[in-house]
Amino acid sequence: MYARALKRSSRCFVALATLFACATLQATPATTLHIDRGRSHAAFSVRLIWWQSVIGRFDDVRGQIRIDPVHRTARVQARIRAESVRVKPSRYRKRLLGKHFFDAGTYPDITFTSDPIPLAQLHRDHERLKGHITLHGVTRPMTLRLYDTQCPGQGFDQCTLHLRGWLDRTHFGMRAYRAFVSSRVNLSLVIRLRAESEPSPSPLAPHRTDTR
Numbered sequence: 001m002y003a004r005a006l007k008r009s010s011r012c013f014v015a016l017a018t019l020f021a022c023a024t025l026q027a028t029p030a031t032t033l034h035i036d037r038g039r040s041h042a043a044f045s046v047r048l049i050w051w052q053s054v055i056g057r058f059d060d061v062r063g064q065i066r067i068d069p070v071h072r073t074a075r076v077q078a079r080i081r082a083e084s085v086r087v088k089p090s091r092y093r094k095r096l097l098g099k100h101f102f103d104a105g106t107y108p109d110i111t112f113t114s115d116p117i118p119l120a121q122l123h124r125d126h127e128r129l130k131g132h133i134t135l136h137g138v139t140r141p142m143t144l145r146l147y148d149t150q151c152p153g154q155g156f157d158q159c160t161l162h163l164r165g166w167l168d169r170t171h172f173g174m175r176a177y178r179a180f181v182s183s184r185v186n187l188s189l190v191i192r193l194r195a196e197s198e199p200s201p202s203p204l205a206p207h208r209t210d211t212r
Contacts, residue, residue, distance in 0.1 A: 030068050035063045035064060037062050042080050043055070043058070058081065061078060074116065074156075076112070101136075110134065113132055114144075115130045124146065125149075140171055147164065162190055164186075
């Protein structure tokens with residue numbers, strides 16, 4: 001009888017310990033790191049038919065990375081302000097912001113939201129960061145590659161993420177000047193993270209989802 005009572009007590013202890021562990025995990029809050037706008041930027045390049053390239057840089061990149069400590073994953077949310085673009089040659093800036101390309105008056109923001117990615121993969125070169133990009137009012141799947149992640153400590157505060165990818169501009173309704181401007185646009189992002197929060201950006205611009 002003593003052995004049976006001891007066995008029941010052991011089972012109760014294990015059950016209580018399991019419940020406590022689950023409650024602790026569920027109560028663990030997600031960590032949010034913010035994109036440092038002063039140390040982050042996005043860039044692109046597109047080739048013209050006469051072998052010259054147009055190179056642009058966006059200086060207003062904001063957003064956050066939400067870290068789920070239970071599942072050990074992270075999700076990137078980045079927002080790029082189209083009006084912040086600087087371009088070489090500079091004479092192309094007005095045309096890029098016009099309706100045939102970014103149409104910044106109608107769609108002021110370019111956004112990227114990633115799928116959850118395991119934290120360990122953020123430190124590995126050439127890992128794929130899958131998600132969706134919204135550009136020119138169209139949302140489509142997008143895959144970026146991580147490379148040369150730099151972190152000064154054990155966590156992700158003050159980390160710098162480097163990402164690269166490319167897209168076909170015609171998939172986003174930007175079909176003008178196809179005889180002179182390549183459809184392929186190379187993209188890169190440099191994202192510096194910080195723990196401090198900052199004022200929330202304006203609401204997202206309206207968009208349509210491309211289901212093709």
